[in-house]
Amino acid sequence: MLFIDKKISRRLFSGLLLVAVVPICIMDYGIYKIVQKVVLRSACTQIETVKMDHEHHLSIWFKELLNDIRIISQLPCIRELCGTHKLMGENDFAKTHLPDLAKEILIMTRAKSPSYKSMNIFSTSGEILASTDPHSDEILNFDHQALFDAALKTGEPVLGPAHQHSDQMWYMSLAAPIKTQEGEIIAYALAVLDASATLDPNMKDRFGLGKTGEAYVVSRNRQIITESRFLSRSETVDRVFSTEGIDMAIAGKRGTGIYTNYMGRKVIGSYTWLPQYNWAILVEMGEDEILSPMKTIRTALILTTAAVGVLSLLLALFMSRRVSLPIIRVAEASHEISEGHFEQRIPYSGTDEIAVLSRNFNSMAEKLANMITSLRHKEASLQKAYEELLEIQQQLIQSEKMAAVGELVTSVVHEMRNPLSSVKLNLQIIGRTLEKKDLLAEHYQIAIDQVSQLEKMFTDLLNYSKPFNLQKGLVSIDRLVDESLLQLQSLISCRATTISRKLGDNLPPLWADADKMRQVLVNVVKNAIEATGQEGSIEITGHVKNHNGKNLITIAVTDNGTGISSQDLKRIFQPFFTTKKKGTGLGLPIVKKIMEAHGYKISVSSEEAKGTVVRLKMQGAETHE
Numbered sequence: 001m002l003f004i005d006k007k008i009s010r011r012l013f014s015g016l017l018l019v020a021v022v023p024i025c026i027m028d029y030g031i032y033k034i035v036q037k038v039v040l041r042s043a044c045t046q047i048e049t050v051k052m053d054h055e056h057h058l059s060i061w062f063k064e065l066l067n068d069i070r071i072i073s074q075l076p077c078i079r080e081l082c083g084t085h086k087l088m089g090e091n092d093f094a095k096t097h098l099p100d101l102a103k104e105i106l107i108m109t110r111a112k113s114p115s116y117k118s119m120n121i122f123s124t125s126g127e128i129l130a131s132t133d134p135h136s137d138e139i140l141n142f143d144h145q146a147l148f149d150a151a152l153k154t155g156e157p158v159l160g161p162a163h164q165h166s167d168q169m170w171y172m173s174l175a176a177p178i179k180t181q182e183g184e185i186i187a188y189a190l191a192v193l194d195a196s197a198t199l200d201p202n203m204k205d206r207f208g209l210g211k212t213g214e215a216y217v218v219s220r221n222r223q224i225i226t227e228s229r230f231l232s233r234s235e236t237v238d239r240v241f242s243t244e245g246i247d248m249a250i251a252g253k254r255g256t257g258i259y260t261n262y263m264g265r266k267v268i269g270s271y272t273w274l275p276q277y278n279w280a281i282l283v284e285m286g287e288d289e290i291l292s293p294m295k296t297i298r299t300a301l302i303l304t305t306a307a308v309g310v311l312s313l314l315l316a317l318f319m320s321r322r323v324s325l326p327i328i329r330v331a332e333a334s335h336e337i338s339e340g341h342f343e344q345r346i347p348y349s350g351t352d353e354i355a356v357l358s359r360n361f362n363s364m365a366e367k368l369a370n371m372i373t374s375l376r377h378k379e380a381s382l383q384k385a386y387e388e389l390l391e392i393q394q395q396l397i398q399s400e401k402m403a404a405v406g407e408l409v410t411s412v413v414h415e416m417r418n419p420l421s422s423v424k425l426n427l428q429i430i431g432r433t434l435e436k437k438d439l440l441a442e443h444y445q446i447a448i449d450q451v452s453q454l455e456k457m458f459t460d461l462l463n464y465s466k467p468f469n470l471q472k473g474l475v476s477i478d479r480l481v482d483e484s485l486l487q488l489q490s491l492i493s494c495r496a497t498t499i500s501r502k503l504g505d506n507l508p509p510l511w512a513d514a515d516k517m518r519q520v521l522v523n524v525v526k527n528a529i530e531a532t533g534q535e536g537s538i539e540i541t542g543h544v545k546n547h548n549g550k551n552l553i554t555i556a557v558t559d560n561g562t563g564i565s566s567q568d569l570k571r572i573f574q575p576f577f578t579t580k581k582k583g584t585g586l587g588l589p590i591v592k593k594i595m596e597a598h599g600y601k602i603s604v605s606s607e608e609a610k611g612t613v614v615r616l617k618m619q620g621a622e623t624h625e
């Protein structure tokens with residue numbers, strides 16, 4: 001029965017999984033994906049914002065720097081310096097105090113910002129008119145002409161591209177045209193910027209970029225200009241980098257995406273090409289760091305799903321106990337009933353559906369048990385009726401046979417009795433003439449005995465085979481016994497047999513054929529006398545008992561004679577079965593026939609060498625009879 005339990009539990013669990021856990025899993029997965037999307041989107045926005053912030057700062061910063069150089073270019077003393085230089089020529093100009101004054105101004109301006117590497121004034125022909133650092137390499141070896149041309153063209157301060165000098169450091173240059181009052185360009189103010197000092201402070205502000213984020217600037221030839229968060233400056237000096245973000249930015253595009261950065265890490269990056277500076281700015285942050293809150297969410301979702309799963313399992317177990325256990329009980333009880341144990345009942349409590357099912361089952365079992373009991377009774381009574389029918393049928397067949405045999409025997413015996421009577425009569429006449437001691441007298445006596453025995457046999461045969469009509473009347477049992485013993489008087493008197501009788505006072509009379517019943521008793525007592533020998537004792541008892549309103553009388557004839565062997569006991573009612581020399585073996589068959597004709601019964605119990613009891617069971621006469 002356990003498999004039913006298991007099956008139901010499994011089905012319940014699968015059902016609960018289907019309606020609870022699976023939807024939760026799908027929902028969890030959906031939620032996870034949505035949250036992931038939102039997180040990534042907001043990270044993109046944040047990174048984009050940080051990038052724009054940097055862009056904005058740089059723009060302000062460079063505006064300030066350009067403004068510085070513009071102010072220098074417009075300072076009257078600087079203009080004067082340049083004007084004087086143009087008028088006086090190189091040698092005379094050097095004698096003036098103007099270069100020193102200009103130098104002081106330049107030194108003061110440079111001191112304004114750490115970005116400034118040097119401040120310089122160049123003549124239109126490229127001579128250094130004043131410089132904070134006139135002998136420095138970046139001044140001496142750098143070709144500023146392109147920048148001056150751009151300044152000449154626009155007439156405004158311009159910013160040159162970032163470039164590396166022999167010291168491997170990155171520099172940028174700002175140039176502003178110095179004009180006369182009339183607007184003629186007579187010189188250029190040039191500021192050399194230390195790119196690191198200019199850009200790095202801005203890029204180092206990593207607010208909002210966590211532990212893995214950074215902002216950096218890349219030159220057109222894919223070199224990282226600013227300080228890297230992950231690589232030392234010496235590592236970035238000569239390297240050219242190529243990532244999706246860098247490539248897209250160099251291609252002049254602006255955007256945000258997920259790609260692998262120059263460290264091989266998956267990042268969310270935002271990139272922009274800044275044509276005014278001729279470089280690209282990139283802001284990146286590790287995807288794993290961005291998605292790290294997802295780990296917590298994922299753990300929470302897994303725990304929720306697991307909790308729902310465990311709850312489903314517990315619920316399934318509880319439900320299976322609550323639902324399947326009673327079902328199992330019903331299944332077991334029905335199995336027991338199918339095995340024939342109708343007393344099987346299911347214990348129940350409460351008033352729920354299970355209790356109703358159990359109660360109905362019990363009442364069904366009760367009805368079934370009652371039905372089966374009544375069917376069994378009916379079957380038993382049917383069986384009894386069938387057996388009685390069979391017995392009656394047998395009796396009918398027997399009586400039909402007996403009737404046929406009886407007719408034959410009657411006619412044969414009738415035909416034989418007359419000659420036999422004639423033989424007996426003639427023998428008796430002959431006997432009168434014989435002397436008693438004569439030898440013939442002895443033969444005569446044998447012949448007479450044989451004839452008498454033949455006569456008895458014919459009489460018994462007639463009694464047994466002839467159908468008889470019972471002449472019923474009230475028969476007193478006392479009287480019946482008296483008359484029977486009287487009839488046997490001659491037999492009793494020649495023996496020392498003691499016959500005692502214990503008949504109750506209250507024995508009711510029989511409604512029977514008195515002659516036939518006497519014949520019964522005579523035969524039974526005669527057999528007892530013959531079995532006990534010379535000094536036997538015979539007891540005739542009688543008692544009555546009331547059964548279902550009927551008086552059942554039993555007359556028992558008990559002797560202490562030879563007894564009957566168990567083998568013979570089976571045959572004593574068969575016609576012609578006898579163990580006696582002069583017996584016909586028709587005594588007991590006639591007795592049985594008479595008893596059955598009255599509806600009475602006879603039974604014999606016996607033990608060899610101890611004695612025999614013959615019981616005659618009869619019904620007392622009813623008052624209406």
Ligand SMILES: Nc1ncnc2c1ncn2[C@@H]1O[C@H](COP(=O)(O)OP(=O)(O)OP(=O)(O)O)[C@@H](O)[C@H]1O
Binds near residue numbers: 527
């Ligand atoms: N009381 C008894 N004790 C011992 N044997 C008995 C007794 N009654 C009957 N029998 C046995 O049953 C046999 C059949 O008895 P049954 O009365 O039919 O015939 P029978 O007595 O032999 O002959 P018949 O009655 O013609 O004289 C007997 O021969 C005897 O063996």
Ligand SMILES: [Mg+2]
Binds near residue numbers: 523
């Ligand atoms: Mg007999």
